[in-house]
Amino acid sequence: MKADWKRIDLLRRNASELEADAIEQYLTGNVGRRELLRYGATIGMSGAVLATLGLVPETTPRAQAAPANQTIRAGIEVPASAVDPVTTGDAGGLCMLQQVGEFLCIDGPDLVLRPALATSWKPNAKGDVWTFSLRQGVKFHDGRPMTADDVVATFDRLANPKNASNALSAFKGVLAVGGTRKVDDHTVAFHLDAPNGNFPYYTSSDNYNAIIIPADFKGDYEKSFIGTGPFKLEKYTAKVGASFTRFDGYWGPKALPARTEFTFYQGMQSKVLALQGRQVDIIVPVAVQGGQAILHDPRFQIIRLRSAAHEQVHMRTDMGALRDKRVRRAIALSLDRKGLVAGLFQGLSDLGNDSPFAPVFPSTNTSVPQRTQDIKQAKELLAAAGHAKGVNIKLTTEKYIEIPDYAVLIQNFAKAIGVNITLKVESQSAYYGKAVFGQSDWLDSEMGITDYGHRGVPNVYLAAPLKSDGTWNAAHFKNPTYDRLVASYVAALDLAGQRAVSKEIETLLLDETPVIFGYFYNYLSAAVKGLKGAQPTAMAQLFLQNATLS
């Protein structure tokens, strides 16, 4: 370690309590280099501090070549509805938003927050007020400067229940209208509903609606596509495609490509065919299902990101045989997770340990042992629960990428221990129904499988699908101890504290097993061999400002 101990001592004395804790954790080896970087970024530890510790945040290596007048062509999913920073919530749409818009900070592929429109951020001691310093000299594409007013308006707009905001469910219990306050022209303070150690993620690219747009935005975003990003809109044709050009008034290093071109495709195969036919240079995202043709094709490169995206297999804790946690555990033990990952994802996936703590999260406590297939124990548990002769369960799920296959595999695994699963696979809209209890197969079914997209922190996964009052609690899991643990996890500002709680949460969930988390699959993109510097995120965003084609 190339650390200057004298300066470190000095640092310790001058650092805030949080920073001192992080430094301590790092020096004693409890926390690795990557984790410290990541955590340090969350609490707004300055680059100088990190540099002293011999650590510099990794950045995408920028091509040496001067900006070439290249056009980079990308193939993405067709935006499912009008592109609008307030309402958009689908992969194609949010990728469009991110082409022109920027966030206060960016959640990189390594889940480390990097400054973008904010240069630094700090929590108060309790963690319920976060103060962000904004970058100066940032201009919107129409030439107007970006100020604190725009930031306040952006977040108020998203937190307002009257605005059809897609971010509303994320902000629920975190940030309300009026919580975002201007301190001065370049400082904003977020007054939260409750302490939150991971709040900066809610202002990052993780919260894809939170691109900063002018305070006077009135709607009809597709007319302007206004933002502060390195590219500005050239042309947008709904359902067909879009093109963007370099924004010369950009505050940072200018984009390398002169132009980017996006073509919209419906479904995996059409994107793959477009890449094979060289109609585009990169496609995002690629699923293993349907992407087989290019996964092993030497003409293409696969950009692989570890992610927290997963499918939750919920089991109703208040209904039938599954009420007994031994039955739930038995089913979870019947799964051959390594086989699942190999079979469904050709190994391009992490294993799940029946809690939302994906291996990719630094706060995940890896000392909790991984659950593996154990048919003998599973059968014993079933027998102990009085189901030695077998039990019948109905699994309802949605038609979405690999989920029907996953359901068939679970059915096969469970059969080996005498659990007879009948499958009902329906369209996504039928499965989600009205998305409220009593009017949704998702929330009412005895057992089900539901898709969850990637998030930079586990907070959302921990709350809505598992807390007693959670609105997505399909397992109907009600456990006061769990609720308390989650509250303290969310409030914890230091990594050691988060890890201590996550160990308890992971252990509790392994015991109760309301939801099986079988795997956290990798987020894949595919590009032609000569493309360099293109940076997708596991949220379906695609940063092209550093991209070059050779």
Add this chain to the structure above:
Amino acid sequence: MSGLRFVLRRVALSLVTLWLLSVIVFLGAQVLPGDVGRAILGPLADPRAVAALDHKLGVDRPLLVQYWDWSSHFVTGDMGRSLVYRQPVGPFLAAALANSLKLAAIAFLLVVPLGIFGGVVAAMNVGRALDRIITVTGLSMTVVPEFVSSIVLILIFGVWLEWLPVSASWREGAGAFTQFRHLLLPAVPLVLVLFGYIARMARAGTVEALDADYTRTAVMKGLPFRTVVWRHVLPNALLPTITVIATQMGYLIGGLVVVETVFHYQGIGSLIYNAAKAKDFPMLESGVLMIGVVYTIATLIADVLYSLLNPRIRFGGRE
């Protein structure tokens, strides 16, 4: 009944039919699961946001008000705005219709000569093996689902021989030849489906014409057989073929959801399919009516043509 009155009556009836169709689609759309707000915001969105969006889009108004709003605009040529894309429906529909017409035109250009040729050849060999082969094969192909023939075609011409592109989407601004190449493979399944119908009608027409007095007279006058076929048999054989082609126009324009799905083509079939899934009522209703209009006009033209070309049939004599 005079020709004009016949046409007017047919147009009036067609309008009634189209109006009924719009009512059926409107009522049908109401039973679609979920709501537009939910479809746009996704299953995990907050219910308050969904309610706000539904209100903004006006889909929380009473059904009759919504229908009146849409239909009163439609009759003035305004097809309304897509609820999902928040843009006028017209351009979407025009683009999809143009795509559908391109594909239909290629299929049409291939199948009509082929079908008529097949039918005439079969008729000249009535009762012989060639006749049976053409008739039975043609008939069998009409019921083979397009996705089955598409898959076989893709495997042979796209994957093994690599002669033709397996996707009907081309880069924007591609030339006519490229577009044609991309549309060739998708057009073949349609040709297979339609060949049987057209060949059967052409065969029946030819058999009848070959048997007719004027043909016998012509042959007896000593005209070469080939001339007789060209001058006397073919024109009569084509008559019933027109009708069958017209009745298939609705299918050719709007019924290609399967082919469009397999070849990733954005025609009007997939437009209404996606609109139904997203509960985008103005888009769905306008798309469905567009297919209805195309079908109605095609049958109308066929009826008029049939009546004009066939001296034996007087106006109004059908039905």
Add this chain to the structure above:
Amino acid sequence: MSEVTTASVAVETLRTVRRERLRVILRSPTFLAGAILVGFWILCALVGAAVVPVDPYATDLLHELAPPSAAHWFGTDQLGRDVFSRVIVGARDILTVAPLATLLGTTLGTALGLVTGYFGGIVDETISRLIEAVLALPLIVVALLALVAIGASDSTVVVVIGLVFTPVISRTVRAAVLAERSLDYVSAAELRGEGSLYIMFVEILPNVVPPILVETTVRLGYAIFAVASLSFLGFGIQPPSADWGLTIADNYGLIDGGFWWTVTFPAIAVASLVVGVNLLADGLSKALAE
């Protein structure tokens, strides 16, 4: 000659006609070819599950996408399931759903055709308009839109396709009834003071059976076409059924990866079944026309 003997002679003639027809049908090569194809698949649907070499639903993650071999004659799919066994048992769902849908369509269509054809006038006019409105759209689109609306399951597919076929069948029946309507026996029955229902279903119906029979067979072919296409689009038979259309939908993204066996065999199966039914229909209509 007494009435009784006239009747018995008539019955005797009818029997001869039927026997003659049967003989013609059985000598038609197309009918026989169709019968063999359809019979094979019916057999598969009935006993396939008991005789297949491998459990068609058993996954094997170690042997995914294995090409055809001695162990797996048609190879394995993405989950390592045996394609041969799945093709054999895949006949079951479509051969349940499509005939039921056809039966429903025929029953309703016949009733509707009898009513419109017999009564005529305003009833006929109104119903014909409605039918025409629906038929302005391709049937597959009507069925698809309906299933998107109410959600796909085996029973909804039966109902939707049955209802979609109703107007088509009713048109055929109506035409046949119109021809019978003016015949003496109908007026005779009316004079006897028989009720409309009696005349329609007891007097007319037996005389329009042949066209209905042909129409039903033809419709069965289209029902299979429709169910397979809907399954392919995701709105027909639902997973984990081994249904052919569904299998092709799941796997057609694989063919440019070279895994042709996952789709080719189910495709051949669909084609052979629809062609078989069509040949049956062709043979039947030829025989009944003679």
